[in-house]
Amino acid sequence: ENCGHISISAPIVRLGDPVTASCTVSQSCSYLEPEPRILWKLGAELLQHKGRQQTQPDGSQESIITLPSLNSTHTFLLCYLNWSNSLQLLDQVELWAGHPPAMPYNLSCLMNLMSNSLICQWEPGPDTHLPTNFTLKSFKSRGDCQTKEDPIKDCVPADGQSYCSIPRKHLILYQNMVIWVQAENALGTSQSPQLCLDPMDVVKLEPPTLLAVDPHPEVALPQPDCLWLRWEPWKPSLYMDQKCELRYRPQLQGASWAQVGPLPSRTVRYELCELRPATAYALQMRCIRALLPGQWSSWSPSLELQTT
Amino acid sequence: ENCGHISISAPIVRLGDPVTASCTVSQSCSYLEPEPRILWKLGAELLQHKGRQQTQPDGSQESIITLPSLNSTHTFLLCYLNWSNSLQLLDQVELWAGHPPAMPYNLSCLMNLMSNSLICQWEPGPDTHLPTNFTLKSFKSRGDCQTKEDPIKDCVPADGQSYCSIPRKHLILYQNMVIWVQAENALGTSQSPQLCLDPMDVVKLEPPTLLAVDPHPEVALPQPDCLWLRWEPWKPSLYMDQKCELRYRPQLQGASWAQVGPLPSRTVRYELCELRPATAYALQMRCIRALLPGQWSSWSPSLELQTT
Amino acid sequence: PLDPASPPSLPLPRSFVLKCLEQARRAQAEAVAMQEKLCAMHKLCHPEELALLGHSLGIPWAHLRSCSSQDLQLASCLRQLQAGLLLYQGLLQALAGVSPELSPTVDTLQLDVADFATTVWQQMEELGVAPATQPMQGIMPTFTSAFQRQAGGVLVASHLQSFLELAYRTLRYLTGP
Numbered sequence: 001e002n003c004g005h006i007s008i009s010a011p012i013v014r015l016g017d018p019v020t021a022s023c024t025v026s027q028s029c030s031y032l033e034p035e036p037r038i039l040w041k042l043g044a045e046l047l048q049h050k051g052r053q054q055t056q057p058d059g060s061q062e063s064i065i066t067l068p069s070l071n072s073t074h075t076f077l078l079c080y081l082n083w084s085n086s087l088q089l090l091d092q093v094e095l096w097a098g099h100p101p102a103m104p105y106n107l108s109c110l111m112n113l114m115s116n117s118l119i120c121q122w123e124p125g126p127d128t129h130l131p132t133n134f135t136l137k138s139f140k141s142r143g144d145c146q147t148k149e150d151p152i153k154d155c156v157p158a159d160g161q162s163y164c165s166i167p168r169k170h171l172i173l174y175q176n177m178v179i180w181v182q183a184e185n186a187l188g189t190s191q192s193p194q195l196c197l198d199p200m201d202v203v204k205l206e207p208p209t210l211l212a213v214d215p216h217p218e219v220a221l222p223q224p225d226c227l228w229l230r231w232e233p234w235k236p237s238l239y240m241d242q243k244c245e246l247r248y249r250p251q252l253q254g255a256s257w258a259q260v261g262p263l264p265s266r267t268v269r270y271e272l273c274e275l276r277p278a279t280a281y282a283l284q285m286r287c288i289r290a291l292l293p294g295q296w297s298s299w300s301p302s303l304e305l306q307t308t
Numbered sequence: 309e310n311c312g313h314i315s316i317s318a319p320i321v322r323l324g325d326p327v328t329a330s331c332t333v334s335q336s337c338s339y340l341e342p343e344p345r346i347l348w349k350l351g352a353e354l355l356q357h358k359g360r361q362q363t364q365p366d367g368s369q370e371s372i373i374t375l376p377s378l379n380s381t382h383t384f385l386l387c388y389l390n391w392s393n394s395l396q397l398l399d400q401v402e403l404w405a406g407h408p409p410a411m412p413y414n415l416s417c418l419m420n421l422m423s424n425s426l427i428c429q430w431e432p433g434p435d436t437h438l439p440t441n442f443t444l445k446s447f448k449s450r451g452d453c454q455t456k457e458d459p460i461k462d463c464v465p466a467d468g469q470s471y472c473s474i475p476r477k478h479l480i481l482y483q484n485m486v487i488w489v490q491a492e493n494a495l496g497t498s499q500s501p502q503l504c505l506d507p508m509d510v511v512k513l514e515p516p517t518l519l520a521v522d523p524h525p526e527v528a529l530p531q532p533d534c535l536w537l538r539w540e541p542w543k544p545s546l547y548m549d550q551k552c553e554l555r556y557r558p559q560l561q562g563a564s565w566a567q568v569g570p571l572p573s574r575t576v577r578y579e580l581c582e583l584r585p586a587t588a589y590a591l592q593m594r595c596i597r598a599l600l601p602g603q604w605s606s607w608s609p610s611l612e613l614q615t616t
Numbered sequence: 617p618l619d620p621a622s623p624p625s626l627p628l629p630r631s632f633v634l635k636c637l638e639q640a641r642r643a644q645a646e647a648v649a650m651q652e653k654l655c656a657m658h659k660l661c662h663p664e665e666l667a668l669l670g671h672s673l674g675i676p677w678a679h680l681r682s683c684s685s686q687d688l689q690l691a692s693c694l695r696q697l698q699a700g701l702l703l704y705q706g707l708l709q710a711l712a713g714v715s716p717e718l719s720p721t722v723d724t725l726q727l728d729v730a731d732f733a734t735t736v737w738q739q740m741e742e743l744g745v746a747p748a749t750q751p752m753q754g755i756m757p758t759f760t761s762a763f764q765r766q767a768g769g770v771l772v773a774s775h776l777q778s779f780l781e782l783a784y785r786t787l788r789y790l791t792g793p
Contacts, residue, residue, distance in 0.1 A: 116724060142738060168724060173731045174635045175738070239641035241634075291634050292712070310760065311672040337672060351659070384659050391667065396668035400660070400763050 005091025025078035038063035058228035073129035086130035099127030100188030121163035145196030207300035331387035335367035346371035383546035404609025406437030408496030453504030515608035532585035661763035706753035
């Protein structure tokens, strides 16, 4: 036998929107005096004289309350009765207030050659104060993404994360695909602008490895203003045609970088001359996919060499 | 159409045992001359004149070979044919040799109050050279484990691990249970001696926390040969009656521990006197379940105090 | 050797050829990795010793006869390239479950071969030389033992490498001087 029950216009509203609720106390709740007074609390605060109470045709008592503007993002609305001099809680509902999701933005993706997956990240936008689900959606396409081909399985990020990883088996490499982020909560849905990309055009390239090589064995006295080195491309990207840039600077206060390029992505021996004799140099290299779209790798860690 | 097939007495034998195998070349293997010569390899070694070859009633050729003593723990037996002047591989089988599992020993268990699980570890015994599965088996019992009640779910350790953790939901605390380890591989099974224990009698107790307290506020000049401290038991073991021991020694070369006990597992203030004035002391405490079986906790980290 | 002086008449977009070159190199590297793993794990290191087994299992080869330097017919060369890639995708699929350690390599190679076939097929459609329907993969061999699947893996990887090498040389020629 259910003494009291709250029904509510909507448990989730926009911050500042009104909420209307009713609490009905059934007549069969026999422990009571004839016309029990129904009281309301919002969280811990007793809402004095806020409920309009009336007797229903079936003899039950109903109190209706309107909160003009719900300003806390998460609270409870409680319905009480006075019963032998104590406040008795009959029912309680949780109330949430927040915002519909804003448009996610800054969506960007990188193809990871180690995990062979496409990792996309985005900015979720301001806090909605409500449980909001983000889903990375995509479909296969062709050409410049005007046609929509097979849909790709939704990528659902781990809780609270703003990135998602689409596994290799859901991708077609060397073909364009359309990607966007959808945000959804109880108050609405929004979508980020769409990206049109071929995963292989957004490969996250790692820098090559710089290695010292001995000066020419035959040459007794190596030229004092030269350095010799070699480099190897990052192994997982061996199959990609790449061009690279070398930058170097003396280890002196305020020295700036000098740069050489384009260079091939692999050499067994490279001679760098017209340097300061007897000086320590830092050398770094970065590479990018040649002839096809791509992004520069970061600069490699420094290789430190000393001219004689 | 299957040209050649090896059948073997047993792919897994005891180290040093013989192995017999036959390779049958079907007549329907149409590319062949009438009586093709069958050759054998063990690993990379060609077994000259080891196979006895004969024609079967159905016209197929069969070569039988016996390796008197298989001494490598893992190798391949290969059946070849000479075909248009090249050795052609028809079939290959993997051979393992090793030992049946020895009896696991040194089985011991500790009840972890943080994870609320019984963690048992053991010595697996010598390497069998074969994939060997260890399983922690147990059943609920009563009294001194003479009776066998409900079996408990097998606990299978992670690969290569010699410990396993029985979760709380499979345990009845304050009741005896029987536990043992079973080892099994292709050559046999063995079991460790059985333990009869109540998980709560093998609780892994953590030491209490020692804390300094100020000398008596009212006393202007604290006694030079005393120290004041207090201690609190390890939180997860608060409900257990415990008795403790305190040990202390001056921070001097070669000093040995002096010990006080039994002490209660909690005090708000303890005075330790008859010490050397103006000396730094290291103090440690350990506790054990009182009145019921248990094991000493390790000694707590040192509390360093200085007499005045 | 291919005569670089005179690439064929069909207007092949440069990006298409460059992508195909990269896809060929990528698949070749994975086929080599597959062979190395089969050699390390199962001691099957000599494809030449498995020719008879290949015959008996009925493992088909793909050819690129129209891609030969003397008489390059581009449309049918593209068709043979695409059909060959589809064949090897099917063969790799038939090898599914060859062994847990090898599955990731075989799965990735199969996906890359399939994507390479898609790249070629779409270009054929855009050039208007694609047949009405995609060619069928044909009957795939059935492997009845772990050894046959492993040996089949060595043969497929080895055949695929030769096929990709020939495709690569043709594509190289198509990029012109």
